[in-house]
Amino acid sequence: MGLSDVSNAARTGLNAAKANISTTGHNIANANTEGFSRQRIHQEAIAPRKTTIKGDYIGRGVNFQPPERINDEYIEKQVRGGARDLAHFEEKGLSLQHVEDIFNEMNGDGLNRLMSRLFNEFRKLSNDPNSQAVRESVREASKSVVNDFKRVHKELEESAHHIDSRITSHIKEVNELASQIAELNSRIRVNEISKNVTADLNDQRDVALKKLMQLTDITTTLDENDTVNVAIRGAGPLVTGVTAEKLHVDRTKENSEGKIENALDIYADYKPAPLTNKMTGGKIGALLQVRDETISGAMKRLDELAFNLTRSINQIHRQGFTRNGAQGVNFFKDLPDAHRASEFLEISDQVLNSSDNIAAAAQANSPGDNRISIAISGLQGLRLMDEGKTTFDDFYNGIVSDVGVLKSSNNASLNQQRNINTQLTKMRDQVSGVSMDEETANLLQFQHAYDASAKVIQVAEKMLDSILEIMK
Amino acid sequence: MRVTENTNFNIVRDSINRTKGKMEDLQMQAATQKKLNAPGDDPAGAARVLEVRTDKMNNDQFQVNGRMAETFLNHSDHVLSELSEIILRAKEIAISQSSAASATSESRLGVAEEVSQLYQQAIGLANKKIGDRFIFGGFKIDQAPVDSDGRYQGDDGQAMVEISRDVFVGMNVPGIEVFNTNPQGSEDGRQLYGVSEGNRALTSDGLEIPQNFSDNSNVFDEIQALRISLLTSDIEGTRNTLDRLDRLYNHVVSTRSKIGSRVNGIQNTFQALERHNLTNSQMSSNIEDADMVQVMSDLNKEETVFRNALSSSRRLIQPTLMDFLK
Numbered sequence: 001m002g003l004s005d006v007s008n009a010a011r012t013g014l015n016a017a018k019a020n021i022s023t024t025g026h027n028i029a030n031a032n033t034e035g036f037s038r039q040r041i042h043q044e045a046i047a048p049r050k051t052t053i054k055g056d057y058i059g060r061g062v063n064f065q066p067p068e069r070i071n072d073e074y075i076e077k078q079v080r081g082g083a084r085d086l087a088h089f090e091e092k093g094l095s096l097q098h099v100e101d102i103f104n105e106m107n108g109d110g111l112n113r114l115m116s117r118l119f120n121e122f123r124k125l126s127n128d129p130n131s132q133a134v135r136e137s138v139r140e141a142s143k144s145v146v147n148d149f150k151r152v153h154k155e156l157e158e159s160a161h162h163i164d165s166r167i168t169s170h171i172k173e174v175n176e177l178a179s180q181i182a183e184l185n186s187r188i189r190v191n192e193i194s195k196n197v198t199a200d201l202n203d204q205r206d207v208a209l210k211k212l213m214q215l216t217d218i219t220t221t222l223d224e225n226d227t228v229n230v231a232i233r234g235a236g237p238l239v240t241g242v243t244a245e246k247l248h249v250d251r252t253k254e255n256s257e258g259k260i261e262n263a264l265d266i267y268a269d270y271k272p273a274p275l276t277n278k279m280t281g282g283k284i285g286a287l288l289q290v291r292d293e294t295i296s297g298a299m300k301r302l303d304e305l306a307f308n309l310t311r312s313i314n315q316i317h318r319q320g321f322t323r324n325g326a327q328g329v330n331f332f333k334d335l336p337d338a339h340r341a342s343e344f345l346e347i348s349d350q351v352l353n354s355s356d357n358i359a360a361a362a363q364a365n366s367p368g369d370n371r372i373s374i375a376i377s378g379l380q381g382l383r384l385m386d387e388g389k390t391t392f393d394d395f396y397n398g399i400v401s402d403v404g405v406l407k408s409s410n411n412a413s414l415n416q417q418r419n420i421n422t423q424l425t426k427m428r429d430q431v432s433g434v435s436m437d438e439e440t441a442n443l444l445q446f447q448h449a450y451d452a453s454a455k456v457i458q459v460a461e462k463m464l465d466s467i468l469e470i471m472k
Numbered sequence: 473m474r475v476t477e478n479t480n481f482n483i484v485r486d487s488i489n490r491t492k493g494k495m496e497d498l499q500m501q502a503a504t505q506k507k508l509n510a511p512g513d514d515p516a517g518a519a520r521v522l523e524v525r526t527d528k529m530n531n532d533q534f535q536v537n538g539r540m541a542e543t544f545l546n547h548s549d550h551v552l553s554e555l556s557e558i559i560l561r562a563k564e565i566a567i568s569q570s571s572a573a574s575a576t577s578e579s580r581l582g583v584a585e586e587v588s589q590l591y592q593q594a595i596g597l598a599n600k601k602i603g604d605r606f607i608f609g610g611f612k613i614d615q616a617p618v619d620s621d622g623r624y625q626g627d628d629g630q631a632m633v634e635i636s637r638d639v640f641v642g643m644n645v646p647g648i649e650v651f652n653t654n655p656q657g658s659e660d661g662r663q664l665y666g667v668s669e670g671n672r673a674l675t676s677d678g679l680e681i682p683q684n685f686s687d688n689s690n691v692f693d694e695i696q697a698l699r700i701s702l703l704t705s706d707i708e709g710t711r712n713t714l715d716r717l718d719r720l721y722n723h724v725v726s727t728r729s730k731i732g733s734r735v736n737g738i739q740n741t742f743q744a745l746e747r748h749n750l751t752n753s754q755m756s757s758n759i760e761d762a763d764m765v766q767v768m769s770d771l772n773k774e775e776t777v778f779r780n781a782l783s784s785s786r787r788l789i790q791p792t793l794m795d796f797l798k
Binding site (some may be wrong): 032071096100101103104105106107108112115116117119121123124126127128130133185245263325361363365366367368370372377378381392394397398401402403404405406408411422425426427428431434435436437438440441444 | 504
């Protein structure tokens, strides 16, 4: 064993200390990097070898591995799941807020009040069937009802369009993230083959996976080459090895499984059938749920209400006689069916032309006859919706209350998920987070180790000098 | 257990956000004085509130209807009381002129003039209006119910008015039913009801009239008959009108009492609606309105929590190891 061995051992100590210090520096610099996992150097002593003929085994210093990240894959998965659910509830909450606002007449006006007004105007007409002023008031009230049906329909459509544009931008993001993950897969594979450090690349890939999970529910599988394969749960593959599939959106006219007409469908480039119904989690899933269940359902029910209201009032009105003695006049324009009824709802031309064409009487030349207007106002209490189970008012109130239920239960889920996520983040932080105090302490520790190793080299040098002195 | 700076900062951020969220909600309640500002705040409550609003609108309209019907019926009642006075006067004249003792042909001629006046007044009463609406013409409210010969030109329409959910009251009395003791059997009635001799007649309530159905007295015809009897000094004729005038008087009185009971019904219903409205508004207030005392005290509490969160975060965030290594 020679002095060089001493220097060598000390030199490995210096290197190890340096590596530790720069890793500590790396940790501190990245303390606030999203998804960063703290890194540690794993040291192990270099095996001793026989030094002298006598056979002393002296250690030869320290070896260290490339920094590895302290990371628990199981916790990462849970954090991703929590992020997905939180994103889902948040996105749903935003969209439901839009829909709730459309139906909110707690502090204002809406179809509930306007429909009541319509029926009560007919009651006023029953009191004074011959008065032109009252007739015009009935027509005004009907116009308000028609306008509000249209307003709600239009606002629901706009809400659906807004959702569509959000879906489009989310799908773009999905494509970007997918190609990012594929690229990272490739770089990690290359780096591993050449035994380079991949810790930071792994972190970046985890971040991309988490963002992707927030958009839609994905399944990930890690294979033995440290490559992550991503698939959209229930829909199809997204990233296989180093290839990323592409998704696109398209507008189809047909009403596939409850979707609103002319709304967007999501497609994968590699197959013709749409993926829309299969993407259920994350932000995209939330948007699709609100669009294809909540909004679509509300529009259908609104249309049913408009259609039944029109048909019932017309049926009675046609049996009545106008002020001029004509019979068979429609009050609203006749609608063929409930499809888009709330959009096409209109007062009939005859009534728009003259309020005299409103039929209050059950026989001709009967100016004080109010039997038809009484029958029309009586429709308010009849159960003409839901196949004879619900009144018009209750049916509409049901739509409003159902939207309210969705919103309030989503709020509850959102708050609960926030709490869960806080816990999950804490758990992950506990394992992978950077603690400044800990890193500072490590810094000191490794600095001392460095100093000590440097001292050893100094001593070894002095020892060499001593020997060389002897030679003089 | 490792605790990192991120955890600390997250805790601070979290509690601040949470408290602020609650305070914002409470401030909204304080501003609108309502705890129900959107259907999502209380979905079942929201539906109930909407129901109650519809109920109130309907009830208000029912009350308006009731008041209008009441006005109409009261007015009809006044007119009929004047009519009954006329019939009474006619009766007095008939009595005094049918006894040979107090009457002479001269006196009869003089009184006939007064009877003529009574006739005109009766026609006038029959053609009374409220606004521009004739009250005794049934559905034919735009033309005089009775012409100058006392012939009825209206119909038998009953304008029903809803004074409470599914409760209707007739707000008028068709002249044909008041001016004739037996409407179906009257001359005017034959045209109106399309009933011919030999048919069983029904009253407007749907009950069968069993007796000799052409036995009718018409108030205008009777007064005319009295006048003619006086002019022609027909004592026998004058005496005959007494019986029929009597029946007419009773008929008007009974019509007035029918009107009276309708008005009673309207008033009772009105009271019931008032009580109903009160109950409804209490229920809706319970659901909708915020208890301001509760809101204010909650706001104070949250403010305290907020302050505490902020001050404790100071302790959590500040010292690091760096401060102590110099």
